Amino acid sequence: MNIRAVHTEDADRIRRIMKVAFEDEYRRMGQKQTRLPTMTDQLLGYYLDRTPEYSFVAEKKGGAVGFCLVCRWGTTAWMGPIAVLPPAQGTGIGRSMVEASIAALRDTGITTLGLETMPRSYRNLQFYSRLGLNFEQLTLDLSRVYRNGSEVDDGGERQRLELVSLADGMGAEQESALRAVTAISDLVSPGLDYRSEVELTGSHRLGDTILAFLDGTPVGFTIFHTEPYAKEEIHGTVRINTLLLAPPSGGEDTLDRLLESMITGLEKRFVASGFDAIIFRVPVRYRSARNILLRRGFAINHSDVRMTCDDLPEADRPGVIHLSKWE
Numbered sequence: 001m002n003i004r005a006v007h008t009e010d011a012d013r014i015r016r017i018m019k020v021a022f023e024d025e026y027r028r029m030g031q032k033q034t035r036l037p038t039m040t041d042q043l044l045g046y047y048l049d050r051t052p053e054y055s056f057v058a059e060k061k062g063g064a065v066g067f068c069l070v071c072r073w074g075t076t077a078w079m080g081p082i083a084v085l086p087p088a089q090g091t092g093i094g095r096s097m098v099e100a101s102i103a104a105l106r107d108t109g110i111t112t113l114g115l116e117t118m119p120r121s122y123r124n125l126q127f128y129s130r131l132g133l134n135f136e137q138l139t140l141d142l143s144r145v146y147r148n149g150s151e152v153d154d155g156g157e158r159q160r161l162e163l164v165s166l167a168d169g170m171g172a173e174q175e176s177a178l179r180a181v182t183a184i185s186d187l188v189s190p191g192l193d194y195r196s197e198v199e200l201t202g203s204h205r206l207g208d209t210i211l212a213f214l215d216g217t218p219v220g221f222t223i224f225h226t227e228p229y230a231k232e233e234i235h236g237t238v239r240i241n242t243l244l245l246a247p248p249s250g251g252e253d254t255l256d257r258l259l260e261s262m263i264t265g266l267e268k269r270f271v272a273s274g275f276d277a278i279i280f281r282v283p284v285r286y287r288s289a290r291n292i293l294l295r296r297g298f299a300i301n302h303s304d305v306r307m308t309c310d311d312l313p314e315a316d317r318p319g320v321i322h323l324s325k326w327e
């Protein structure tokens with residue numbers, strides 16, 4: 001067995017391994033629905049483009065049998081998806097690939113390293129625990145479907161944030177927006193930097209980034225995807241994968257008011273543009289985010305568990321909001 005860096009030409013094989021391995025695991029977990037939707041070329045291309053230098057493929061004579069993809073945002077990195085073809089499982093391939101990614105990342109100055117996995121897969125919980133990862137928290141998907149006449153609550157509009165889309169800005173404006181993304185990320189967690197994620201989301205045409213301004217100063221942003229993830233999926237869902245808020249001052253009350261204002265603004269904007277579903281990814285540590293969304297009619301419809309390496313935990317500053325997806 002040989003472990004090597006991932007190439008874009010691995011795309012079809014990776015899609016195949018992922019389908020077979022995850023469907024097998026869903027069956028093992030006793031799920032009724034075991035079919036894994038077919039990932040679009042667009043989403044797979046974006047995954048493979050993220051950080052190929054830390055992402056690996058395991059090969060045997062007949063070709064690739066496993067892969068471990070990695071994503072890095074400044075000093076924060078996470079692994080996923082990871083899969084091994086079922087007949088090759090249990091022989092150390094998964095462990096070797098994950099260890100290769102961790103080793104490649106360790107000396108590069110990262111301070112946070114982890115992954116998200118299915119909380120009901122005891123096999124995965126065991127696998128990652130034996131690799132030295134610890135449980136941090138659940139991450140939830142909270143979603144809402146809008147039908148004709150669905151109302152968007154205006155409650156958050158009292159403290160108004162101005163929301164500006166990156167796609168609307170040109171040249172110098174885009175550069176200053178990207179600098180704001182770096183600065184806000186660093187305020188949320190030192191060294192964290194979502195700039196590459198913003199650029200990749202734009203270049204792969206998966207979605208866009210919206211900056212939030214308070215009295216003319218950028219205090220937050222969201223990176224969202226509007227393109228379907230699966231070939232079977234119909235256009236119309238917005239996935240808010242990342243949302244950061246780091247206001248200069250104010251207590252929890254101010255933070256919650258700003259968050260509600262941002263959520264209100266996003267809901268209104270996306271519903272007005274004709275989208276019929278919005279999904280927020282919420283690490284449960286950010287309780288107010290979950291509570292605001294529940295109050296606004298969102299429902300929990302998916303959970304993962306986030307795990308991190310013992311010596312590389314998450315370390316957000318107090319007084320911020322950091323919604324993120326490691327998947």
Ligand SMILES: CC(C)(COP(=O)(O)OP(=O)(O)OC[C@H]1O[C@@H](n2cnc3c(N)ncnc32)[C@H](O)[C@@H]1OP(=O)(O)O)[C@@H](O)C(=O)NCCC(=O)NCCS
Pocket residue numbers: 021022025080081082083084085088089090091092093094095096115116117118121123124126127130
């Ligand atoms: C999770 C997965 C990548 C692990 O890969 P793998 O090649 O089977 O794992 P390894 O053979 O390297 O096993 C590593 C450890 O897990 C343990 N393990 C393997 N199979 C196991 C099983 N059925 N039950 C419990 N532990 C198991 C091994 O004992 C080994 O422990 P050790 O090295 O400390 O002795 C693979 O099972 C898979 O593709 N699963 C389906 C897709 C999935 O769920 N991916 C992860 C999503 S986050």
